[in-house]
Amino acid sequence: MAHDHDHDHHHHDHEHSELSETQLRVRALETVLTEKGYVDPAALDAIVEAYETKIGPRNGARVVAKAWTDPAFKKELLDDATKAINALGHIARTGDHLIAVENTPQRHNMVVCTLCSCYPWEMLGLPPVWYKASPYRSRAVKDPRGVLRDFGVTLSADTEIRVWDSTAETRFLVLPMRPAGTEGWSEERLAEIVTRDSMIGTGLPKAAP
Amino acid sequence: MPNATAMQAAKAVPGIPQDEDGPVFNEPWQAQAFAMTLALYDRGLFTWGEWAATLADEIKRAQAAGDPDTGETYYSHWLAALERLVAEKGVATRETLHRTRDAWDHACDRTPHGQPIELRASDFHE
Known part of the structure; x- marks a missing residue:
């Protein structure tokens, strides 16, 4: 994986990184097999990326659909996303420091970061390849409207675009606007139109047919 | 489907969690x-x-x-295999794998939260 993280973090001195026992063993295997020439990390990434939409429970869509239909839950989600989502229990679990940011007609939110560990994959599945690429990150900060245009998203000129830079300490989930024409839809049906990209802010939910 | 070997594996190896397009993963x-x-x-x-x-x-x-055999641990067994x-x-050797695992653990300990974890030669010596 590419690591070109260059933004400033505010660290607590006592905090260091952690990998689970399983993750340590997987990294050890990859290191040893790469050193001995049995695998090529780029080829491994390519295989994993082929499954990017097949990794992780992708519970974000259900969380968004619930926020669209349940105003009390939406308020809790915007207040403290980690607490609100973990309180659902049966639907999803998520790590600490998840912040939900709401799109409105006045403001569109977009999330950037190049670090895999910053990405709430348990909500969104695996990050797409471009998300980790440095051109996306640097352009997203300088020219968010241009990046969105490349993704086929054109926003009204008076919609402000806010770019959130995620770190391991704070990760973001965009709460997209509920599309018109979906009145009366069930949570399940709504969840189907919530795309991953709409929860990163580089896309919009699929339009109602 | 992007990978022919993956499709072969999905057919030849029993129990791989999958949907209609092939393997799916929890993590x-x-x-x-x-x-x-x-x-x-x-x-x-x-x-x-x-x-x-x-x-x-x-x-x-x-x-x-005593594994609960719920399917959730499938990939733990996969890793062991x-x-x-x-x-x-x-x-x-198992020793090499273990030493490398310990080196990654050491790399984690010296890496501040939020920074990419990278392995250095010095991680192998403590």
């Missing part, structure tokens, strides 16, 4: 373990028959040791 490390297995198969290190037998043996062992075949085929 990124599972896909990484799967990808390494495909790469080693492509290198001719083992056949799918051999892989399936080793995996079945690891599952049997884990169940004898991968480590075992890598050792049995003489690619890397």
Whole structure:
């Protein structure tokens, strides 16, 4: 994986990184097999990326659909996303420091970061390849409207675009606007139109047919 | 489907969690373990028959040791089978794997939260 993280973090001195026992063993295997020439990390990434939409429970869509239909839950989600989502229990679990940011007609939110560990994959599945690429990150900060245009998203000129830079300490989930024409839809049906990209802010939910 | 070897594996190895398009994973490390297995198969290190037998043996062992057998632990057994075949085929000893695992652990300890974790030679010496 590419690591070109260059933004400033505010660290607590006592905090260091952690990998689970399983993750340590997987990294050890990859290191040893790469050193001995049995695998090529780029080829491994390519295989994993082929499954990017097949990794992780992708519970974000259900969380968004619930926020669209349940105003009390939406308020809790915007207040403290980690607490609100973990309180659902049966639907999803998520790590600490998840912040939900709401799109409105006045403001569109977009999330950037190049670090895999910053990405709430348990909500969104695996990050797409471009998300980790440095051109996306640097352009997203300088020219968010241009990046969105490349993704086929054109926003009204008076919609402000806010770019959130995620770190391991704070990760973001965009709460997209509920599309018109979906009145009366069930949570399940709504969840189907919530795309991953709409929860990163580089896309919009699929339009109602 | 992007990878022919993956489709072959999904047919030849019992129990791989999948949907209509092929394998699905709960966590990124599972896909990484799967990808390494495909790469080693492509290198001719083992056949799918051999892989399936080793995996079945690891599952049997884990169940004898009290694994709940819910399917959630499938990729833990997968990882154990991968480590075992890598050792049995003489690619890397268990000691090497263990030393490298400890080095990664050390790298984690010295890496501040939020920074990429990278392995250095010095991680092997403590």
